[in-house]
Amino acid sequence: MMLIAGTVPMKDLPLTTGEVSADGGFLVVDGHCIPCTQGTGAMVSSALAVTDYLKLGQPQVVVAGDIGEGKGSRSIYEYLIQRVPELSPDVLALHYILPDMALMRRVCDSVDRCARRPVMVADAASMYAAKAAGLASKFDIFTPDATEVAFLADLNATHPAYISRHLFDTDITQTPELVAAAYRNKSAARLLLVKGTVDYIVDGGRILETIAEPDVPELEAIGGTGDTITGLVSAFAYAEMELHEAAIIAARANRMAGKFAQATPATRVRQIIDQFPAVFKEYLCSWSGVCIVEGGNYNG
Amino acid sequence: MAVLKRKQKTSFEGGGLVLFLDVQDAIKAEKVLKGAGYLVKLVAPPPELRKGCDLAVEINLVEQPGIERLLKQKDAAYVGVAPLKVGTSELLEIVKVTDFGDWVMVRAGNMKITFNRESGVIVNTSGGGCPDIPHLHAELIGKLLTEAPRPRDIGFTLCALMLDQALEECLALWQGGR
Numbered sequence: 001m002m003l004i005a006g007t008v009p010m011k012d013l014p015l016t017t018g019e020v021s022a023d024g025g026f027l028v029v030d031g032h033c034i035p036c037t038q039g040t041g042a043m044v045s046s047a048l049a050v051t052d053y054l055k056l057g058q059p060q061v062v063v064a065g066d067i068g069e070g071k072g073s074r075s076i077y078e079y080l081i082q083r084v085p086e087l088s089p090d091v092l093a094l095h096y097i098l099p100d101m102a103l104m105r106r107v108c109d110s111v112d113r114c115a116r117r118p119v120m121v122a123d124a125a126s127m128y129a130a131k132a133a134g135l136a137s138k139f140d141i142f143t144p145d146a147t148e149v150a151f152l153a154d155l156n157a158t159h160p161a162y163i164s165r166h167l168f169d170t171d172i173t174q175t176p177e178l179v180a181a182a183y184r185n186k187s188a189a190r191l192l193l194v195k196g197t198v199d200y201i202v203d204g205g206r207i208l209e210t211i212a213e214p215d216v217p218e219l220e221a222i223g224g225t226g227d228t229i230t231g232l233v234s235a236f237a238y239a240e241m242e243l244h245e246a247a248i249i250a251a252r253a254n255r256m257a258g259k260f261a262q263a264t265p266a267t268r269v270r271q272i273i274d275q276f277p278a279v280f281k282e283y284l285c286s287w288s289g290v291c292i293v294e295g296g297n298y299n300g
Numbered sequence: 301m302a303v304l305k306r307k308q309k310t311s312f313e314g315g316g317l318v319l320f321l322d323v324q325d326a327i328k329a330e331k332v333l334k335g336a337g338y339l340v341k342l343v344a345p346p347p348e349l350r351k352g353c354d355l356a357v358e359i360n361l362v363e364q365p366g367i368e369r370l371l372k373q374k375d376a377a378y379v380g381v382a383p384l385k386v387g388t389s390e391l392l393e394i395v396k397v398t399d400f401g402d403w404v405m406v407r408a409g410n411m412k413i414t415f416n417r418e419s420g421v422i423v424n425t426s427g428g429g430c431p432d433i434p435h436l437h438a439e440l441i442g443k444l445l446t447e448a449p450r451p452r453d454i455g456f457t458l459c460a461l462m463l464d465q466a467l468e469e470c471l472a473l474w475q476g477g478r
Contacts, residue, residue, distance in 0.1 A: 038433070070363065098457070101313040159361060160409050164389040221398075224426070226426070
């Protein structure tokens with residue numbers, strides 16, 4: 001089972017769990033409609049695009065409304081602390097949750113009690129909390145953007161707003177140095193997918209691949225296109241791809257979806273997500289060897 | 301016989317300190333913040349961060365903007381907020397601008413706002429990862445830069461503060477370019 005946890009911008013949504021499905025421009029969980037916009041909504045939607053295409057089990061989610069006050073985030077932390085050992089997911093992806101170092105530590109302790117350790121993915125504020133609490137090594141995949149990798153490289157920063165100016169001033173060509181610093185500081189997950197003009201796939205500090213094509217610079221302006229990469233890599237990991245392969249294909253698919261959508265800086269993330277089935281149909285088999293065959297099954 | 305089990309004490313690692321000139325201010329602030337549901341605790345500030353009194357309120361640093369706004373609303377005096385970790389840099393105050401032709405993207409820290417160069421309408425926000433960011437995304441998109449709500453007024457986190465810095469720069473660019 002893949003379990004995705006994160007807040008959504010619906011102030012009054014209580015803690016909600018269950019299998020997620022798509023209905024038009026919305027996600028549906030336990031009868032609640034959740035908008036597919038920047039954040040956990042975009043992340044879940046892209047993961048769902050993968051599981052639908054590959055005919056895998058739909059993602060399970062734990063979501064709660066939170067517009068920054070933290071109550072919904074704390075309810076998600078508590079749910080994970082209590083339930084993760086029993087749920088024992090294959091993949092656990094943590095997303096937009098107010099960073100709380102102590103609660104993140106307790107979540108990681110709960111994960112340690114799982115019968116089988118899940119693939120652990122963190123992005124957004126969950127990645128901030130994991131790094132700030134010194135828990136990065138508990139995670140298999142982080143998906144930082146160029147500024148966030150500078151945050152990982154800054155030994156003392158507990159949020160990207162407090163990174164050193166000289167690190168913020170770096171450009172994409174200096175990503176390898178920042179990545180090296182992040183691993184040196186033990187602030188990186190085993191695998192980093194650094195999202196940027198050039199995407200870097202890094203395993204244990206070694207840069208395995210860079211992806212720069214197709215070049216769609218407009219994607220950086222579109223809120224949620226980093227979230228979609230996280231959803232894709234989580235779902236490909238759930239499909240039992242090697243993690244580095246899942247990351248490479250996620251980065252390629254996201255770029256290709258931007259190209260298919262003819263993205264401009266005014267494009268909405270929903271328009272990018274809508275392109276994923278076409279991208280998978282055209283490229284997934286050649287990129288990964290995972291090919292849909294007659295009858296709707298796939299060969300891995 | 302019933303087994304009594306001690307309730308697990310809530311642990312707290314905040315990462316930030318609100319600093320005060322005198323002890324009474326610190327006690328008042330703690331009461332205000334706890335009353336609003338924030339997880340905080342009274343602590344002794346380390347010598348290098350001490351501004352006035354020997355008492356500070358430890359906060360979750362990420363919640364700095366919402367906490368400062370609340371203290372001001374409640375007239376709770378404080379000197380400032382500082383990261384607890386020695387060696388942490390100052391809050392980022394620099395921005396970067398990307399020209400997309402008809403659109404301009406401004407980045408402050410981890411947050412970005414893109415607006416239409418001609419109309420001054422916000423067409424996208426991106427980056428960040430705190431729970432108020434998707435809400436602010438919905439609140440800002442489609443609004444004129446001059447009419448958009450300020451993230452520092454309706455957001456709660458450091459991501460919102462960075463988004464506000466980006467908006468400030470967007471306003472300066474757009475108004476300066478007219």
